[in-house]
Amino acid sequence: MRPLRDQLQREVASLYxxxxxxxxxxxxxxxAVSYSESSSKFFEYxxxxxxxxxxxxxxxxxxxxxxAEGFVEARTELLTLxxxxxxxHQFIKPSADADTxxxxxxxxAALVDRLHELQGFESTDFTIFHTDSFYYAQVNPSAMxxxxxxxxxxxxxxxxxxxxxxIGIPNSQGNALFLNCLLAxxxxxxxxxxxxxxxxxxxxxxxxxETHLGERFSAQPLILQSRMTKTVLHYAKEIFCDLFAVxxxxxxxxxxxxxxxxxxxLLNKDGTLNVSDNARxxxxxxxxxxxxxxxxxxxxxxxxxxxxxxAIKDMDSRHCAVLRVLLDLDMQKFVEAEEAAxxxxxxxxxxxxxVMPRAKEQxxxxxxxxxxxxxxxxxxxxxxxxxxxxxxxPSTLNIPNAAGTLEEVHATPITLLNAAYRFYLxxxxxxxxxxxxxxxxxxxxxxxxxxxxxxxxxxxLEDVALFGSPES
Amino acid sequence: xxxxxPPDDGDKHGFxxxxxxxxTIDERRRRPIADPKSLVITPLLLxxxxxxxxxxDLRLGSYFLIPQSPPAPFLDPTEENSSRLSxxxxxxxxxxxxxxxxxxxxxxxxxxxxxxxxDVSGQILTKSSVARTFLLIETAPWVHPLYRGCLTLEIAxxxxxxxxxxxxxxxxQLILLANDKPADETQPLSGAYVGPIEPESPALNHPxxxxxxxxxxxxxxxxxxxxxSTGG
Numbered sequence: 099m100r101p102l103r104d105q106l107q108r109e110v111a112s113l114y115x116x117x118x119x120x121x122x123x124x125x126x127x128x129x130a131v132s133y134s135e136s137s138s139k140f141f142e143y144x145x146x147x148x149x150x151x152x153x154x155x156x157x158x159x160x161x162x163x164x165x166a167e168g169f170v171e172a173r174t175e176l177l178t179l180x181x182x183x184x185x186x187h188q189f190i191k192p193s194a195d196a197d198t199x200x201x202x203x204x205x206x207a208a209l210v211d212r213l214h215e216l217q218g219f220e221s222t223d224f225t226i227f228h229t230d231s232f233y234y235a236q237v238n239p240s241a242m243x244x245x246x247x248x249x250x251x252x253x254x255x256x257x258x259x260x261x262x263x264x265i266g267i268p269n270s271q272g273n274a275l276f277l278n279c280l281l282a283x284x285x286x287x288x289x290x291x292x293x294x295x296x297x298x299x300x301x302x303x304x305x306x307x308e309t310h311l312g313e314r315f316s317a318q319p320l321i322l323q324s325r326m327t328k329t330v331l332h333y334a335k336e337i338f339c340d341l342f343a344v345x346x347x348x349x350x351x352x353x354x355x356x357x358x359x360x361x362x363x364l365l366n367k368d369g370t371l372n373v374s375d376n377a378r379x380x381x382x383x384x385x386x387x388x389x390x391x392x393x394x395x396x397x398x399x400x401x402x403x404x405x406x407x408x409a410i411k412d413m414d415s416r417h418c419a420v421l422r423v424l425l426d427l428d429m430q431k432f433v434e435a436e437e438a439a440x441x442x443x444x445x446x447x448x449x450x451x452x453v454m455p456r457a458k459e460q461x462x463x464x465x466x467x468x469x470x471x472x473x474x475x476x477x478x479x480x481x482x483x484x485x486x487x488x489x490x491x492p493s494t495l496n497i498p499n500a501a502g503t504l505e506e507v508h509a510t511p512i513t514l515l516n517a518a519y520r521f522y523l524x525x526x527x528x529x530x531x532x533x534x535x536x537x538x539x540x541x542x543x544x545x546x547x548x549x550x551x552x553x554x555x556x557x558x559l560e561d562v563a564l565f566g567s568p569e570s
Numbered sequence: 571x572x573x574x575x576p577p578d579d580g581d582k583h584g585f586x587x588x589x590x591x592x593x594t595i596d597e598r599r600r601r602p603i604a605d606p607k608s609l610v611i612t613p614l615l616l617x618x619x620x621x622x623x624x625x626x627d628l629r630l631g632s633y634f635l636i637p638q639s640p641p642a643p644f645l646d647p648t649e650e651n652s653s654r655l656s657x658x659x660x661x662x663x664x665x666x667x668x669x670x671x672x673x674x675x676x677x678x679x680x681x682x683x684x685x686x687x688x689d690v691s692g693q694i695l696t697k698s699s700v701a702r703t704f705l706l707i708e709t710a711p712w713v714h715p716l717y718r719g720c721l722t723l724e725i726a727x728x729x730x731x732x733x734x735x736x737x738x739x740x741x742x743q744l745i746l747l748a749n750d751k752p753a754d755e756t757q758p759l760s761g762a763y764v765g766p767i768e769p770e771s772p773a774l775n776h777p778x779x780x781x782x783x784x785x786x787x788x789x790x791x792x793x794x795x796x797x798x799s800t801g802g
Contacts, residue, residue, distance in 0.1 A: 132662060
C-alpha cells in the first residue's frame, strides 16, 4: 500500500482540480459576451475565492505526521472546502450564462434603481443567474453567507459582498420583458431576509395558530409547533413579497403574475369567477404557498387601497377582470373552500389572514415614503399608449402642459412599465391595424407585435436611464 | 441640391427639394405625435446643442450582428432561417467596445430611434471624421417618409487596420429633405422593418415569389442545382 502522505497528496490534488473546474466558467468570464456590473462583481469575488482556495490547497501540508486528532481536523478542512465549492457550483455557470443578451438587463437596472429609493437598500445590487426549471428564485443572503463564510475563513478570503443578492430567472426568459416584472417579488424576498421579517412575524403566527387550533396547537411538542408556525410563515412570506412587489412597481407585477399562472382561466365565459371544485388553478392553498387566487386577491386589495385600481379598472383586458372579481370576493370564501375540501389547511389559512395586517405593516415600514408614481401614470399612460400605437419608442414624450404648449418629458421606468404593459394587454389589435398584412386572428402575427411592444419598452427603459446620466 | 429652409407648415407644394435646417428640425420635433409632420429622434443626448446647421449627428447603438458562416454553405434566399442564422448577435454596453478586423463588416444600428414626418425623407451619411478612418456605415442610406425605427448601419472596415468602435460615439449624420408631395400617412405601414431597435437580419425574398411576378416560370435551387417551378 502506498504511504499515507502520497494518498493524501492525491486527495489534495483532486480537490485542486475540482475547484479549478467549478470556478472555470467565470475565471475569467467569457470574453465574447458582456456582463452587467453586478455579474462582474460576483465573478470577481468567485475568482478571488478560487485563487485563495487554490493557494491554500497548494500550501496545504498533508498532515500525515500529525497525531490522530490533528490529522482528522486538517482532513476535515478539505471536506469543508469541497462542500462549499459544491454549493457554489449551482450559481457559477448559470450566472455566466446570464450575459446581457440573456437577461432582462434594462428591467433589472430599473428595478435596482427603484430599490435604491428605499432606505437601507441604497447600495444593493443583484446578480442574475439562470434556472433550469420554470421558476424565479432569490438566494437567501444569509444562506449564501453560511456557504461562503467557513470557506472564506479557512482560505483567508474576503467575505461575500454584503449588498449583493442572487436572483434566478428561467433560462428561457432572458429576452422577455413584462413577465420579468416578477423579479420584484424576488427583490421582496431579499428585503424579507435582510430585514429579518420572519422573526418579526413568528410570534403573531404562533398566536394566530393558537387562536384557531387551541390545544391542538399548544399541546403539541415544541418541534411540531415550530413546524406548524413555519407553514404560516411561509404563507406570510409570499404575501409580504407580493405586496412589496406591488408597492415597488405597481399593477404590472400583478399582470405578470396573472400571466405566469394563467389566471384568466379562473373566469367563466361571462366573466364571473369560477370558485367551484374544478376551478383551475385551484383556490385551495398549497403546502408551502397560499393559492394563486388568494395571492392576487391580496394584491388587488392593495392596488385598491393605493389608488391604482381607479386608474386601471376600465382596462379592456381579462387580466383586469381577474383583479376585479378577486377584489369583489370576500376573503372568507377561501376559508370556506378549504373547509369544503376537508379542512386540513383551514387553521393555516385563517392564521395567515390574521397575520396579514402585520405583514402589510412590515411592507409599509420598508417601503415608507416611496412614490408609487400613480400621479405620473395618470398623466402619461395615454401619451405612452399613443406612441406605442404609432410604433414609436416612448422615451421622449411631447405632452401639453398647463400653458397649452407642448412639453418634452421622460417617464420614469415605473410609469413606462405600467403604461406599456397596459398597452400590451389591450392595444395590440390597434397597433396591428396600422401595419400592412397583419391578421390579429393569427397567433404568430400577434405574438410578433407583442414582442415588438416589449422591445420598444425595453429601448425606452434604456433611453430614460441615459437621460438620468450626467452627460444628458 | 439647395440648402434652404423649406416652407414650414401648410400644404404648399412645388418648392425645391430642400434640406431641413436646425430650426425646422427643432420645430418638427416639438409637434404632437399624432401630427403627420412630427419628427421623433430619441434619445437626444447633450440637449444643449443636439443639431448641426443642417443635420443631426447620430450615435452608434450597442447591438451588433456579426456575419458568420451559416450551417448552410451560403446565404440562401430559399431557406427561411438562412438570414437569421448567418449572423451572431452581440451586445456591447456603453463603455465597452467592438473591434472590427480589417476588411470585415458588421451590422449595427443607431442609438437614436427615428420617426420621419410624412413629407420628409432622410439620408444618413458617414461622419467625415469616421470616414477618414475608412469606416463606412451605410450602403442603403435612404430613409423613406414615415419610417420609424433605429437605423440599421452596414458598417464596413475597408482599411487595412483593425478598428475599435465605441457604442455611444457619433458615427453618422442624418440629413432631412423635404418632399414636394407628402406620403399618405393613413396607409398601413409596411411590416418587415417597422420599429427595429437593433440591427435585424435582412428579410430575403424567395426567388420563387420575385421571379413569378415578372413571369419567370422556373428557378434553380442553389442546394441541388435542379430546376423548380415558380408557380407562375
